[in-house]
Amino acid sequence: MRPTNEKLASDILEAGKQEFLSKGFKGANLRNIASSLGVTTGAIYRYYTDKEEIFSTLVEEPAHTLTEKYRTLQKEFSARPLEEQLSGLPEISESGHDWMMEHIYNHYEAFKLIICCSTGTQYEHYMETLAEIETNSGILLMERMEAAGMKFRHIDEDMVHMLSSALFSGIFETVRHDMPREKAFAYMDGIREFYSAGWFQILGIS
Structure with a gap:
């Protein structure tokens, strides 16, 4: 003991x-x-x-909370009717990303460790985990659009993953560059607007 x-x-x-x-x-x-x-x-x-247990103790709870909450948000989004998913995408995205930024900045040092200091730990590819959740949600949305007979520009899984990875890379730049909370939230608004418009553009829908 x-x-x-x-x-x-x-x-x-x-x-x-x-x-x-x-x-x-x-x-x-x-x-x-x-x-x-x-x-x-x-x-x-x-x-x-060992030192990895010290590192894990410092970051595991906020890291786990973020991934599980984001996974839940995406499941809830996928459970909505398709029309509601498409029409409400900007507002739904805003709500989820606002929560994410609040959580990151409420546990700022933990995420600073994950993003900037975790090479050699199980958290080294943490952003990849979040990108996979986003990628799976995007693929599922396109599958539902196709099943509903909607016309849209098909993009492959690699492209979806690339866009998802770029999204989280942008989000965590706020931590990497030690942005103040207020500036980070304004920055997040711009990222969200860019990606919401970008998804409609790349899929060829309005």
């Missing part, structure tokens, strides 16, 4: 966070974390098995 010095466990997380933000996961060193706290690495091992 691990000891229950909650303050030391919390201090290790804070010191680990600063080490990761400064050097990235790969460059981070448990000895540096221990030294900054005036303890031995053995003291750290009483609470965390």
Whole structure:
């Protein structure tokens, strides 16, 4: 059973966070974390098995919440009638992305770690997970349009994935460049307008 010095466990997380933000996961060193706290690495091992467990503890809850919420939003969108999906796309997108930005900025340092410092961890391809959710939703929408006999320009899965990846790359640029919250939300409005209009354009529908 691990000891229950909650303050030391919390201090290790804070010191680990600063080490990761400064050097990235790969460059981070448990000895540096221990030294900054005036303890031995053995003291750290009483609470965390390795530096990846420290990293995961810092990011796993907000990361999981975002992916699951986004997956739920896309499922709810797909459950709507097709006509409602198409007519309400800009407003539905606005609601979902507003929640996403609020969540990211409410857990800013966790997402800073994921986006800028996670190489070598299970979160290294986190944006890819979100892009896959978006890609699957886009493909399902086109399948429903085709089943309904709608005329539109067909695009393949690779293109959908490319557009989805570009969307999330743009969203997380706000974190990568340390944008203030207000500026990030304004930036998100522009991204959303661009992609909503772009989808209608590339599919050849209005």
